[in-house]
Amino acid sequence: MTWHPTRTAALQRLEQFLPRSGRAYAERRNHDSGPGARPEVSGLSPYIRYRMIAESDVLAAVTSRHSQAAAEKFIQEVCWRTYWKGWLEQRPDVWRHYCRDVQTIERPPGYAAAVEGRTGIDCFDAWAQELVETGYLHNHARMWFASIWVFTLKLPWQLGADWFLRHLLDGDPASNTLSWRWVAGLQTVGKTYLARADNIERYTQGRFQPQGLASVAVPLPADPPVAMRPLPLQAPLPTGPVALLVTEEDLSPELTADRIAVLDQPVERGAAPLVTRFIAGALDDAATRLGATTGRPVERVAIADIAAWANGLPIVSAYAPVGPAQSAVFGPQIHWQRRAWDSAAWPHAKRGFFQFREQIASLLRDAGIGPRQPTLFETR
Numbered sequence: 057m058t059w060h061p062t063r064t065a066a067l068q069r070l071e072q073f074l075p076r077s078g079r080a081y082a083e084r085r086n087h088d089s090g091p092g093a094r095p096e097v098s099g100l101s102p103y104i105r106y107r108m109i110a111e112s113d114v115l116a117a118v119t120s121r122h123s124q125a126a127a128e129k130f131i132q133e134v135c136w137r138t139y140w141k142g143w144l145e146q147r148p149d150v151w152r153h154y155c156r157d158v159q160t161i162e163r164p165p166g167y168a169a170a171v172e173g174r175t176g177i178d179c180f181d182a183w184a185q186e187l188v189e190t191g192y193l194h195n196h197a198r199m200w201f202a203s204i205w206v207f208t209l210k211l212p213w214q215l216g217a218d219w220f221l222r223h224l225l226d227g228d229p230a231s232n233t234l235s236w237r238w239v240a241g242l243q244t245v246g247k248t249y250l251a252r253a254d255n256i257e258r259y260t261q262g263r264f265q266p267q268g269l270a271s272v273a274v275p276l277p278a279d280p281p282v283a284m285r286p287l288p289l290q291a292p293l294p295t296g297p298v299a300l301l302v303t304e305e306d307l308s309p310e311l312t313a314d315r316i317a318v319l320d321q322p323v324e325r326g327a328a329p330l331v332t333r334f335i336a337g338a339l340d341d342a343a344t345r346l347g348a349t350t351g352r353p354v355e356r357v358a359i360a361d362i363a364a365w366a367n368g369l370p371i372v373s374a375y376a377p378v379g380p381a382q383s384a385v386f387g388p389q390i391h392w393q394r395r396a397w398d399s400a401a402w403p404h405a406k407r408g409f410f411q412f413r414e415q416i417a418s419l420l421r422d423a424g425i426g427p428r429q430p431t432l433f434e435t436r
Contacts, residue, residue, distance in 0.1 A: 057094050057192065059102045059225060061337030063308060063345060066103035070117055073098040078122035082129040087259050088194040091186055097194060098130070101226035104137065106338050107306040107374075111138055112397045112423055119426040124417075131420075132413065133195075138397070139412045140230040141377050142287075142405030148378045149282040154233050157214040166209055171219055179256055179264035180204050191225035191330045196259060202239040203251035207270040213240040223328045229379030241275025244408060248273035287402055291391045294370035301362060301390065304335050305381045306374030307342040311393060312350065313372060317365055318343040320356035325380040359384055397423060 059065065076095065084096040103109045111134050118127050144151055169175050173184035183201050187193050193201065198220070205216040217236035221227040237243035250273035253266045300313030304322055322335035347354040357365045362385075375394040376382040386392075394402075400422060404415040420426045 057092065057099050057190070059099070059191075059334065061102075061108075061334045062341040063103075063108045066100065066109040069099055069103070070109065070114060073100065074117060074121045077118045077130045078126035081127075085129060085133070086196050087261070088197050089261060090263060091190060094194065099192075101137075102192075102334065104134070105226040105228050106304055106335065107308055108338060108341070110308060110395065110397070111135075112395075112425065115420065115423075116425045119420070124420070124426050131416065135401075135412070135416050135419075136409065137228065137231055138401045139405050139409050140228070140234050141398070142402030142412075144230040144234060144378050145287060145402055146284050146406065147282050148285065150237075150279075151229060151233060151378050153279070153282070154214055154217065157212070158218045161212050161214055163215065164211060167211060167215060170205060170209055170211060170216075175209065177204060177208070177266050177268065179260065179266045182264070187220070187223050188328070191223060191328070191334065193224070198235070199239060199249055200251040200256055202236050203249050203273065204266075204269060206240050206276070207248070207250065207273045208268070213237070213242075213276065222326050223331065225331055225334050227327070227331065230377065241273070242279055245278050246275050248275050284406065288392075290394055290399060293372060293393065294391055297369055298391075299366040299369040299371050301357070301366075301371050301373040301385075302339075302342055302346065303373060303376055303381050303385055304339060305376040305379075306395075307338055308345075309374040310395060311372055311374065314352075315355075315366070315369060316346055316350065316352055317355040317357040317362075318346070319385075320358050323359070323381045323384045363389060 077098065081096075081098075087096045088094075089096065100109070100114060104111060104114065114134055115131060118130060124131065166175075170180075171184060173181035175181055179197075180201060183193055183197050202213070202216060205211050206213050213236050217233055220236070221229065221232050224232065234243055238247070239249040241248040251269055253269050257265050297314040299315040299317070300309065300311050302309055302316070302318040304319065318339055320339075322332055322339065327335070343354045343356060355365065362371065366389075370391060371389055372391045372393055373385070375392040375398065376385060397419075401415070401419050404412050404419075
């Protein structure tokens, strides 16, 4: 499975996946047949991550092909990404503490063998090598990998999350950080995920028979609770001429402007070359597309030159969620605009996903997606 960093490629992959996005996905989504075509999953995550295609676009396409009942599992999978972003947006200190830990925790013995795929655990080593070579792992493999990292190899979860974030093409600060916390028993306090050899063998079609895995997953010591903050108020769009700044966080912005610029390079995050090239290609594609669709010249601008480029015009930009891009670009000179989907969904991400799930039907309805009287996602 390969990814070309263009919206055209994203739409083609979505179209190819649509026939399998209903019951076929629900039945096979946990199976990992290995590197290659991977028919079990959509492969859309790198495109959704940088919003070359938006969550709402994907959901609309899927529900136009399948009933919500048939596509329930895939709809939920897409909504997990929205949920994680909303949860972290209201608890940004979790991200700050994680970043601090990554900088201060020493690499313990065993770290190098883990990231180089030299542990002797067949599946783990294969996944480590696959991630470095392709920038991708099946979601189920990510959970197994994280569990082995934490409970079998006894390595700090923060270092595993950091390594994932730097190598995943779809590496998302919220989804990645909070998923690792969940495996370790920190996100839902006391609830861990244990990788079992029989489960791995079954869902990899016998490709692996790992030995020596931990038989228990004792939750890591709970972090001190962090305070929730209200979601930032949506700033009104300035009146009159504006300048649109496009960052890698949203490469299909729902905004128009008199002047347009796309960042000239990816925000620095210590990413692997494979990831950096993908983001750079996606930025190039966004600049080309916006020039074609708006009929306006699209400039490329460095972060340090944003104010000079705007030349006094108010700057608007699609909202950059908690993460490296927000830290690098965020400032009072920019009028951040959240997508309607995020503004509607994020306030429901205050607690666990099951409470959020109860709102999915109304979120779809209010976004004009699917039938007007949905009956799905009720508490089971």
